[in-house]
Structure formats: C-alpha cells, structure tokens
Amino acid sequence: MTSSIQDVFTHIENNQQLFVKRLAEWVSVRSVSSQPELRGEVLRMVQMTAQHIERLGGAVEMVDIGTETLADGSKLALPPVILAEIGRDPAKKTVCVYGHLDVQPAQLEDGWDSDPFTLTHRNGKLYGRGATDDKGPVLSWLNCIESFQAVSKALPVNVKLCLEGMEESGSIGLGELIAERGKSFFGNVDCVCISDSYWLGTQTPCLTFGLRGLCYFEIEVQCAQRDLHSGVYGGSVHEAMTDLTQILASLVDSSGRILVPGIYKSVKPLSEMEAQLCANVDFSPEEYRLEIGATTLQQHTKEDILNHRWHLPSLSIHGIEGAFSELGQKTVIPSRVVGKFSIRTVPNMEPDEVERQVKDYVAQTFSELRSPNRFRITMPVGSQAWVADSTHPNYTAGRNAMRRVFGVEPNLIRDGCSIPVTLDFARHTALNVLLLSLGACDDGAHSQNEKFNLSNYMNGMKVMASYLEELSLVLPKE
Amino acid sequence: MTSSIQDVFTHIENNQQLFVKRLAEWVSVRSVSSQPELRGEVLRMVQMTAQHIERLGGAVEMVDIGTETLADGSKLALPPVILAEIGRDPAKKTVCVYGHLDVQPAQLEDGWDSDPFTLTHRNGKLYGRGATDDKGPVLSWLNCIESFQAVSKALPVNVKLCLEGMEESGSIGLGELIAERGKSFFGNVDCVCISDSYWLGTQTPCLTFGLRGLCYFEIEVQCAQRDLHSGVYGGSVHEAMTDLTQILASLVDSSGRILVPGIYKSVKPLSEMEAQLCANVDFSPEEYRLEIGATTLQQHTKEDILNHRWHLPSLSIHGIEGAFSELGQKTVIPSRVVGKFSIRTVPNMEPDEVERQVKDYVAQTFSELRSPNRFRITMPVGSQAWVADSTHPNYTAGRNAMRRVFGVEPNLIRDGCSIPVTLDFARHTALNVLLLSLGACDDGAHSQNEKFNLSNYMNGMKVMASYLEELSLVLPKE
Numbered sequence: 001m002t003s004s005i006q007d008v009f010t011h012i013e014n015n016q017q018l019f020v021k022r023l024a025e026w027v028s029v030r031s032v033s034s035q036p037e038l039r040g041e042v043l044r045m046v047q048m049t050a051q052h053i054e055r056l057g058g059a060v061e062m063v064d065i066g067t068e069t070l071a072d073g074s075k076l077a078l079p080p081v082i083l084a085e086i087g088r089d090p091a092k093k094t095v096c097v098y099g100h101l102d103v104q105p106a107q108l109e110d111g112w113d114s115d116p117f118t119l120t121h122r123n124g125k126l127y128g129r130g131a132t133d134d135k136g137p138v139l140s141w142l143n144c145i146e147s148f149q150a151v152s153k154a155l156p157v158n159v160k161l162c163l164e165g166m167e168e169s170g171s172i173g174l175g176e177l178i179a180e181r182g183k184s185f186f187g188n189v190d191c192v193c194i195s196d197s198y199w200l201g202t203q204t205p206c207l208t209f210g211l212r213g214l215c216y217f218e219i220e221v222q223c224a225q226r227d228l229h230s231g232v233y234g235g236s237v238h239e240a241m242t243d244l245t246q247i248l249a250s251l252v253d254s255s256g257r258i259l260v261p262g263i264y265k266s267v268k269p270l271s272e273m274e275a276q277l278c279a280n281v282d283f284s285p286e287e288y289r290l291e292i293g294a295t296t297l298q299q300h301t302k303e304d305i306l307n308h309r310w311h312l313p314s315l316s317i318h319g320i321e322g323a324f325s326e327l328g329q330k331t332v333i334p335s336r337v338v339g340k341f342s343i344r345t346v347p348n349m350e351p352d353e354v355e356r357q358v359k360d361y362v363a364q365t366f367s368e369l370r371s372p373n374r375f376r377i378t379m380p381v382g383s384q385a386w387v388a389d390s391t392h393p394n395y396t397a398g399r400n401a402m403r404r405v406f407g408v409e410p411n412l413i414r415d416g417c418s419i420p421v422t423l424d425f426a427r428h429t430a431l432n433v434l435l436l437s438l439g440a441c442d443d444g445a446h447s448q449n450e451k452f453n454l455s456n457y458m459n460g461m462k463v464m465a466s467y468l469e470e471l472s473l474v475l476p477k478e
Numbered sequence: 479m480t481s482s483i484q485d486v487f488t489h490i491e492n493n494q495q496l497f498v499k500r501l502a503e504w505v506s507v508r509s510v511s512s513q514p515e516l517r518g519e520v521l522r523m524v525q526m527t528a529q530h531i532e533r534l535g536g537a538v539e540m541v542d543i544g545t546e547t548l549a550d551g552s553k554l555a556l557p558p559v560i561l562a563e564i565g566r567d568p569a570k571k572t573v574c575v576y577g578h579l580d581v582q583p584a585q586l587e588d589g590w591d592s593d594p595f596t597l598t599h600r601n602g603k604l605y606g607r608g609a610t611d612d613k614g615p616v617l618s619w620l621n622c623i624e625s626f627q628a629v630s631k632a633l634p635v636n637v638k639l640c641l642e643g644m645e646e647s648g649s650i651g652l653g654e655l656i657a658e659r660g661k662s663f664f665g666n667v668d669c670v671c672i673s674d675s676y677w678l679g680t681q682t683p684c685l686t687f688g689l690r691g692l693c694y695f696e697i698e699v700q701c702a703q704r705d706l707h708s709g710v711y712g713g714s715v716h717e718a719m720t721d722l723t724q725i726l727a728s729l730v731d732s733s734g735r736i737l738v739p740g741i742y743k744s745v746k747p748l749s750e751m752e753a754q755l756c757a758n759v760d761f762s763p764e765e766y767r768l769e770i771g772a773t774t775l776q777q778h779t780k781e782d783i784l785n786h787r788w789h790l791p792s793l794s795i796h797g798i799e800g801a802f803s804e805l806g807q808k809t810v811i812p813s814r815v816v817g818k819f820s821i822r823t824v825p826n827m828e829p830d831e832v833e834r835q836v837k838d839y840v841a842q843t844f845s846e847l848r849s850p851n852r853f854r855i856t857m858p859v860g861s862q863a864w865v866a867d868s869t870h871p872n873y874t875a876g877r878n879a880m881r882r883v884f885g886v887e888p889n890l891i892r893d894g895c896s897i898p899v900t901l902d903f904a905r906h907t908a909l910n911v912l913l914l915s916l917g918a919c920d921d922g923a924h925s926q927n928e929k930f931n932l933s934n935y936m937n938g939m940k941v942m943a944s945y946l947e948e949l950s951l952v953l954p955k956e
C-alpha cells in the first residue's frame with residue numbers, strides 16, 4: 001500500500017519541534033536586503049537555502065543577476081536567485097513555487113518585545129523578523145516536500161523553486177531573469193504558487209488574486225556641506241528641513257486624499273463584481289480597527305474600507321533620512337535630508353505616469369518655495385498593480401486544499417500590498433499565479449513584533465501538501 | 479627671582495604633546511547627556527575630572543543634583559556637579575570658571591571622516607566630539623593651572639571651578655544649585671568666566687557678551703499601536719506622519735519667517751549701539767557662506783546676517799523620532815512619531831510666553847486637521863536670551879589677555895546659541911560673566927567633524943593664564 005496524503009499530514013504534525021527549530025535558524029540570519037552593509041547576510045541566507053534544497057535531492061542553479069547601483073553611485077552585487085527543481089517526471093504537471101529570503105529592517109529599539117532576529121515562542125505565536133514574511137512560508141514548502149519523502153509518497157507534481165533575496169527592495173533583477181528563462185526554466189511550468197500574503201482577518205483562510213503596485217519616492221534637499229548648530233547658524237540659512245516639510249505636507253491631506261494632480265485619473269472604476277466580492281468577504285471593521293489600535297479609521301463600512309485598501313491608491317510618508325531621529329534634544333540644522341514616501345497604485349495606473357505626475361508636482365512645489373537649496377527627486381521603486389484570473393484551475397486546487405485543511409471555504413480577496421514578482425510573471429509569461437495566503441492579518445509584516453502563528457505554520461504545510469495533490473487532479477491533461 | 483607669566487607660556491609650549499594626549503583621553507569618553515543609555519559615561523567623565531582637579535591640589539565637592547524625569551516617565555540620576563577650589567588666599571580676588579563635560583550625540587555614520595570619539599590630528603586640527611565643545615576649553619583651564627604650578631608661579635587669583643555634565647540637555651538642576659550656593663560657594667566670587675563659545679570667523683579672537691535663548695518643542699502624534707505595512711493598511715488609517723508634516727510645515731516659511739502668531743511681538747528693537755557693534759566687527763558674508771557650503775544665504779549684508787543670528791528669533795526643524803530614518807526603502811506607516819523643532823529666542827522674549835504661543839498655534843493647526851490621532855506637544859527645554867555688561871573689568875581683563883597673546887584687539891560680539899548657565903548666574907547672582915571665546919567659527923560644534931584648532935588650544939591656555947593675571951590687576955580693590 002502506498003502512503004496517503006494523511007500520512008504526510010501525520011509526519012508534519014510529528015515534527016513540529018524540528019520545524020520550529022529550523023525557522024529559528026532562518027530568522028537568526030539578518031538578511032535585510034535594503035541595508036547594503038547586511039548584503040553578506042542575504043547571501044548567506046540564499047546559500048543556506050540552496051544547500052537545504054540539495055539535501056532534499058533538488059537540482060539547484062544559483063543565478064547571478066548582476067549588481068545594483070546605490071544612491072551614492074557605488075555598485076553592489078545582488079544576491080543570486082535560486083532556480084531549483086525537485087522531481088522531473090515528464091508524466092506529471094509542474095508547479096513553480098516562488099518565495100523570498102530577505103526581510104525588512106528591524107531593531108529591538110524600534111519597539112520589539114524580544115530581539116527581532118531571535119525566534120521567540122509566546123502564546124502560540126512565533127515572533128521574529130521574517131517569520132511570516134517570507135521565511136516561514138518558504139521553509140514550509142521545504143518541510144512539506146521533506147514530509148512527502150519521509151513517508152515515501154511520491155510528489156504529485158514536479159516542483160520548481162524560484163527563490164530570491166531582493167523582494168523587500170523591489171525584486172531588482174528578477175524580472176529580467178524570468179524574461180530570459182521564460183522558455184527554458186519556466187517553459188514547462190503549468191502554474192505558479194506564492195505564499196507571501198495575508199488573510200483579511202485572523203480566522204478565515206484566504207486566496208488572494210489582486211495586489212496594488214508601489215511607486216516609492218525619495219526627495220533629497222541639501223542646504224549646507226555639513227550639519228550646522230541651530231544656535232550659531234539659525235536665521236541665516238535656508239534650512240533643508242523647512243523645504244522638505246513643505247513638500248511632504250503638500251502630498252496628501254489628512255483625510256488621506258492624494259494632492260498630486262491627475263493621480264486618480266487612470267484609476268479603474270469599481271466593477272460590480274469587485275463590489276460584490278467586497279460585500280461577500282468575512283471582515284469586521286471594528287476588529288480591524290482594534291487590531292490596528294486606531295481611534296477612528298478613515299472609512300467606517302466594510303465595503304468602503306476594502307475599497308480603499310484594494311481598489312484605490314494611497315500615499316504614505318515613511319520618514320526622513322539625515323535628520324535627527326533619536327531620543328532627546330539635538331539642536332542641529334541637518335545639512336542633507338532625504339524624505340521618503342510611496343504611493344500604492346491600482347489598475348490602470350502606470351508607474352511611468354505616476355512618476356511623471358509626482359515629479360512635476362513636487363518640482364513645481366519646490367520652485368514655489370524659491371529656495372536656493374540643492375533638490376532632487378527619484379523613484380527607486382516603481383511597480384504596477386496586479387490582478388489574476390481567479391477562475392483558473394490553480395485557484396480551484398488552492399480552494400480545495402484550504403477547505404480540506406481548515407474545513408471552511410476560503411475568502412477570495414485582494415490585498416493592498418505589492419509582490420513585484422507577480423508582475424514579472426504577468427509580463428514575461430502567460431502563467432496563472434495563485435497567492436496561497438498563510439499569514440494572519442495581525443502578523444505584523446514590516447512592523448514591530450512580526451509573528452507567524454504556530455497553527456498557521458503547521459496547517460500551512462498541510463495546505464501545501466494538499467494543494468500539490470489537488471493540482472495533479474484539477475490541472476487539465478494535455 | 480619669581481617666575482613670570484612668560485615662564486608659564488613657555489611651559490605650555492613645551493607640553494603640547496602631553497596636552498593633546500590628555501584631550502584624546504577626554505574625547506574618548508562618550509559623555510552624551512541626551513542619551514540615557516550613556517549616562518554612565520557622563521558620570522565617568524565627571525569623576526575623571528574631579529580626580530584631575532584633586533591632583534592639582536584642588537578641593538573638590540561632588541554635588542548631587544537629583545534626578546531627571548524622562549519622556550517615558552522614568553527617573554534617571556543626574557551626574558553630580560563639580561564645585562572645586564584651587565587657591566584660597568583671602569588677599570586675592572576669586573574668579574569662577576564654568577565649563578561642561580558632556581557632549582552632543584555623534585556617530586561615524588552621520589558623516590564623520592574619522593571616529594568621533596577618537597581624537598584625530600589632521601592639518602593642525604584636532605577632530606573629535608567635544609574637542610571644542612567643551613572638553614578642550616575645560617581641560618585648557620586645568621593645563622593652565624598646572625603650568626603655573628610647574629614653574630612655581632603663584633596663581634594671581636583664586637580659581638573656583640563649576641563643571642557640569644548636563645549642558646547639552648539644558649543644564650538641568652544647575653540653576654537650583656547656583657541659587658542654593660549663591661551666598662556660600664559663589665559668595666566670595668568676583669566674576670565668572672566661561673570658555674564655551676566661538677569666534678565670529680576663523681582668525682580674529684572674540685569676547686562674547688550676549689546669547690540667544692532656546693525653546694525646544696516635541697510634537698507627538700500616534701495613529702496606531704504598532705507600525706503598519708503601508709500596502710496592507712495604507713488608505714484606511716489616519717497616518718501620524720501626515721498630521722505631523724502638516725504641523726511642521728505650518729511653523730516657518732522658506733524665507734525663515736516664523737509663522738507662530740505674536741512670536742515677534744516681544745522682540746526688542748535693534749538699538750543704535752547694537753547696530754554699531756554689528757558694523758564694527760570683522761565678518762565676511764562670503765567667507766561665512768563658503769564655510770557653511772550654502773548656495774545662497776537668507777541675507778546678504780554683514781549687518782543683516784548678524785542681526786538675524788544675534789537679535790532675531792529663528793526656528794529650526796531638527797528631525798523626527800519614530801519614523802523610518804535609515805538608508806533604503808522601508809514601506810512602513812510609523813505608528814508614533816515625535817517631531818522636534820526649536821526656537822532661538824532674543825531679548826525680551828519670555829520662554830513661558832513662547833511656550834503658550836507655540837502650543838496654542840500648534841493645537842489650533844492640529845484641530846483644523848480634524849484628525850482622530852493622539853496628539854501632544856511639550857517644551858522640554860525653555861531658556862531666555864542673555865546679555866552681559868561688556869564694560870565690566872572682567873571684560874577688560876579678557877580683552878587685555880587676548881591682545882597680549884594674539885597681538886590684536888578682540889571683537890566684541892554676540893552669539894546665536896545658548897549657554898543656559900549664563901542665565902542661572904544672571905538670575906541667581908549679581909556676578910558679571912565673561913564669555914572668553916576660544917573656538918573658531920568653523921569648529922563644527924554639534925556637527926560632524928567637530929574640531930579644535932591645535933593653535934587655538936595652545937594659545938587658549940596662554941590667554942587663560944594671562945587673563946588670570948590681568949584680573950588681579952584690573953578688578954577693583956576693596
């Protein structure tokens with residue numbers, strides 16, 4: 001008798017301790033892609049993962065994707081992308097799994113309750129940077145495949161892995177790679193699955209079929225060659241911070257409306273189907289508000305909130321580089337400051353158009369200040385919104401797997417955040433992409449105290465196992 | 479034959495190497511008073527100095543001045559103030575020397591060319607945090623006194639020392655101490671001398687008789703209980719950064735005019751004598767502009783520039799705590815941000831009045847945003863402007879000493895920065911205070927690459943020696 005999917009589930013359940021220990025090892029690697037000085041750690045994380053895949057019998061190719069040019073003009077080598085194959089049975093269908101091994105910046109002083117790079121188990125939650133975004137899910141795939149092997153059950157489909165180390169910095173270089181390998185590595189792939197997204201709430205599992213895009217801007221203003229003492233120089237210098245705050249204040253009003261002229265022009269009006277999907281999902285505005293800890297939200301009904309998170313652009317001011325940012329009182333006139341903000345985009349906004357609109361508006365605002373300071377605006381990241389065909393068999397497999405493991409029908413949702421690689425697949429291949437969401441809405445990706453629920457980690461591996469089996473059943477035969 | 483002041487000068491010249499090595503030891507102590515985690519280093523600096531004074535035969539009292547309350551409500555012990563006496567001859571006059579042992583924050587990454595806490599000698603300049611502000615000058619006094627002793631020359635006047643470790647944080651606790659000891663420690667003092675100020679240029683020595691005050695404000699806005707992912711939450715949250723940038727942008731226009739209603743009301747009109755002093759000083763607007771590295775200044779004539787630095791208030795926005803401040807792109811909605819700005823005040827602005835004007839205006843601006851976010855404004859530092867009687871014999875002694883060492887008449891100037899203790903002396907004693915400036919205008923106090931010219935360090939000790947002798951001659955006999 002051959003093993004059943006239930007045997008795979010049992011093996012997963014019996015190895016919880018091992019799987020948590022492995023996640024702790026992964027989280028301990030400070031693979032922050034946006035901090036050049038930590039690039040070595042990203043590389044180490046990629047190498048560790050490649051070795052892990054090889055131990056599972058996978059064939060690994062480490063693809064050199066070149067260098068990135070930093071703000072100061074210097075070049076920095078990008079971490080290689082892992083392209084790997086586990087199983088090459090020509091009689092089977094092939095799924096490509098994408099994930100990323102880099103993480104957002106994190107420091108204990110940002111307000112974490114425990115060291116962000118030490119996985120900490122508290123009340124059924126595994127706290128650590130990257131636990132949910134995206135080390136936990138990537139490791140889940142490897143644990144899932146190992147569990148098939150452990151119970152001697154053949155993989156129902158061939159699995160290809162595409163794992164990168166630059167997702168949190170705009171997936172630089174990945175698009176070109178996918179384009180280049182569109183006919184080779186990705187040529188025999190039937191569909192793509194990505195676990196790098198979140199449920200709308202904490203209980204109901206979700207499949208995600210749409211994402212917003214991201215246009216990230218940096219505004220640099222320089223008033224002097226070095227920081228100045230505000231007592232000695234204050235009153236005689238055109239201060240860079242004065243200019244920058246004027247510009248930042250001109251971007252968005254306190255109701256959240258973006259003030260850049262024309263920015264809403266290309267926004268696709270809400271369709272009836274989209275409105276219906278908003279109405280159908282299981283979402284409590286009050287729970288959402290409490291989870292955030294906000295006094296009042298910008299909107300008050302389920303439909304309005306989801307519409308603003310999924311179908312409308314938003315602008316966030318993230319911070320300022322070069323100004324005083326510590327505790328206490330420093331009487332400095334910062335000489336060079338870089339304001340950072342981004343716009344989340346939706347269909348049919350084009351990054352090129354957004355870039356032009358924002359740059360024109362900001363340049364105009366700056367010129368009205370009549371400031372003699374040096375000024376520059378750049379858009380280091382610009383990605384489109386993405387929407388998938390949610391009627392594809394890939395989604396059927398995902399839905400069946402979710403139902404089997406959780407016992408409920410998953411919600412079909414969109415998400416406000418971006419996963420650049422979805423666009424690369426959309427642009428360079430004809431492959432359907434399923435976002436098999438495993439994180440809960442309160443996981444705190446990009447935030448302090450990021451966590452992955454232990455139950456989601458464990459159930460997620462079962463969903464993945466079940467999804468691989470479902471795929472072999474629902475994908476159309478040639 | 480007894481030793482002459484020339485013998486003291488010769489001893490100073492012969493000991494340059496030793497005196498530089500000592501300054502390196504002092505600079506290596508990270509005595510940053512505004513960073514609570516470095517309070518131990520401030521304490522160590524105070525203790526090292528006390529031992530140094532005792533080695534010179536001084537009688538030292540370490541005065542406990544209590545605790546400060548931090549922003550989070552916790553209490554932190556203040557470093558003790560050193561009150562010391564070197565010489566107690568009742569036949570001699572007594573000068574009190576004030577200085578501070580704490581420094582501004584500094585990190586190599588801020589843009590220093592060498593580690594800020596390693597004194598580095600390059601091209602006749604001694605680079606390091608505190609080199610000029612104020613460790614170099616304080617150590618100069620001790621080196622000067624040692625030089626008198628080394629050549630067996632009696633001190634011309636008794637020297638009392640009042641050295642604190644909280645100057646860069648508003649000299650908390652010092653005012654109360656001066657008030658308390660007004661009749662005891664300070665009772666027999668004839669005048670006060672402080673070397674914690676800068677020349678107007680790099681060549682002409684200066685005596686400083688006026689300073690601006692400082693009102694430092696912190697605006698706290700909180701929109702959520704933790705930082706949020708801008709993709710997931712952007713569009714549904716009233717973002718704290720949106721509110722804060724609106725408020726900061728409402729404070730000052732790009733011509734430097736403060737927009738807080740009434741703020742200029744109490745500003746004393748420029749007197750003819752003040753205008754004349756501006757006209758008399760040796761100051762080149764173009765050299766000043768080049769030293770800053772600015773494209774254009776707010777004003778263009780000597781008189782206008784000095785008027786704005788000395789006689790008019792200015793507002794500087796220093797930075798934001800809690801927002802993203804590093805290199806790279808982080809897509810965060812910061813949950814709690816604290817904007818920091820300060821106003822330099824002039825006669826006759828009162829800190830209480832400034833506090834009320836700013837708080838009223840900012841509260842009004844915030845209420846017009848109709849934001850549901852938590853909002854708070856505080857003024858952790860509020861000090862008055864200060865002007866001394868520059869016709870006092872104390873100034874005559876300073877002028878004679880400067881002329882003797884540098885061979886030129888010093889400029890009589892004011893300065894835009896604050897030294898809170900000047901006010902404490904003004905408020906609690908009737909003592910004349912002389913600011914015996916030894917730093918050059920390009921020393922970069924509070925900035926990257928702070929330095930003390932080796933020549934100013936060496937000549938400064940001679941000026942101090944000469945000043946002590948001049949004092950014994952010009953102070954009126956009883």
